[in-house]
Amino acid sequence: MRVLVTGGAGYIGSHFVRLLADEQIESVVLDNLSAGHRDAVPPNVPLVCADVGDRGAVRALLGEYQPTAVVHFAGLIQVGESVRAPDLYYGVNLVQTLAMLEELTRGGVQLMVMSSTAAVYGVPQTVPIPEDHPRNPINAYGATKLAVERALQDWERAYGLRHAALRYFNAAGAHPSGTLAERHDPETHLIPLAIDAAIGRRGALTIFGEDWPTEDGTCVRDYIHVQDLATAHLQALRRLEQGAPSMTLNLGTGRGISVREIVDSVQRVSGRQVPVQQGTRRQGDPPRLVACASLAAEALGWKPQRSEVDQMIEDALRSRLARE
Ligand code: UDP
Numbered sequence: 338m339r340v341l342v343t344g345g346a347g348y349i350g351s352h353f354v355r356l357l358a359d360e361q362i363e364s365v366v367l368d369n370l371s372a373g374h375r376d377a378v379p380p381n382v383p384l385v386c387a388d389v390g391d392r393g394a395v396r397a398l399l400g401e402y403q404p405t406a407v408v409h410f411a412g413l414i415q416v417g418e419s420v421r422a423p424d425l426y427y428g429v430n431l432v433q434t435l436a437m438l439e440e441l442t443r444g445g446v447q448l449m450v451m452s453s454t455a456a457v458y459g460v461p462q463t464v465p466i467p468e469d470h471p472r473n474p475i476n477a478y479g480a481t482k483l484a485v486e487r488a489l490q491d492w493e494r495a496y497g498l499r500h501a502a503l504r505y506f507n508a509a510g511a512h513p514s515g516t517l518a519e520r521h522d523p524e525t526h527l528i529p530l531a532i533d534a535a536i537g538r539r540g541a542l543t544i545f546g547e548d549w550p551t552e553d554g555t556c557v558r559d560y561i562h563v564q565d566l567a568t569a570h571l572q573a574l575r576r577l578e579q580g581a582p583s584m585t586l587n588l589g590t591g592r593g594i595s596v597r598e599i600v601d602s603v604q605r606v607s608g609r610q611v612p613v614q615q616g617t618r619r620q621g622d623p624p625r626l627v628a629c630a631s632l633a634a635e636a637l638g639w640k641p642q643r644s645e646v647d648q649m650i651e652d653a654l655r656s657r658l659a660r661e
Pocket residue numbers: 416507525526527528530542543544545546556557558596619622
């Protein structure tokens with residue numbers, strides 16, 4: 338197996354590439370480095386620096402490295418930004434992905450694992466959320482991911498591309514070695530912002546709404562360790578390779594954690610106070626997103642191993658302290 342990893346220089350992608358290397362599986366990374374980091378890719382893994390929609394670059398890469406499968410992490414991921422600039426999201430997450438798919442199909446790639454998201458569900462009618470819950474995204478980020486999921490179903494019928502669409506809940510934590518990290522610029526995600534506030538690298542954390550219909554009034558999410566996500570991708574890929582039919586799976590723990598509970602954990606693990614200030618609700622935020630996680634356990638034989646909240650915060654803190 339040789340794997341093309343798009344977005345392999347990014348947060349989740351780089352953890353997956355590291356896992357492939359640990360398993361002695363060859364990979365090639367396609368990343369435009371708009372959000373990824375060259376130093377997150379191991380030196381012996383080829384990195385092609387181009388957009389996923391750059392057909393010439395994709396064609397050349399397929400010719401040179403002849404991957405047998407693709408794991409597609411590349412894309413834009415910020416809920417708030419997607420509401421303000423949907424054109425960007427449709428352009429990158431959908432149009433460019435479709436261009437790449439066309440090249441992959443021509444190049445004979447038959448297997449694909451894609452990053453999808455809990456945002457495809459919109460405001461859930463039931464929590465925990467099973468995979469067959471109605472998909473009603475309330476932001477362009479979720480809408481574009483859902484559009485790609487649907488395209489993949491059509492591609493499979495027409496061209497036989499088998500796939501796994503993995504709907505992540507909230508990725509968290511970092512490689513236990515501290516050598517890989519969540520590094521977004523600007524950073525918009527809760528855990529790195531809360532840690533940076535605790536260690537004095539930025540000012541108070543703004544809590545986006547404390548009047549939500551949840552236990553403590555703050556939003557509830559299902560945080561899953563990035564290492565557990567990486568493992569699920571590899572298991573999905575292996576299942577597809579063995580001939581498993583296409584699958585759509587939630588990747589979460591099944592347990593909800595509020596913004597306040599994250600702040601408490603950061604304080605516990607770091608031994609520092611997290612300065613907070615009250616903010617207004619963020620557009621496009623559902624109050625509660627928690628996975629029904631049983632299908633992934635069944636289909637992949639997968640169970641999160643490192644997703645206890647304090648463990649995730651400890652790993653995230655270590656990786657942030659390792660970087661000046
Ligand atoms: N959040 C917050 N303050 C911040 C960033 C995030 O209160 O500065 C909240 C956000 O409203 C959401 C949760 O933290 O309920 C997780 O947000 P994040 O952006 O990390 O991930 P998302 O759920 O949007 O994928």
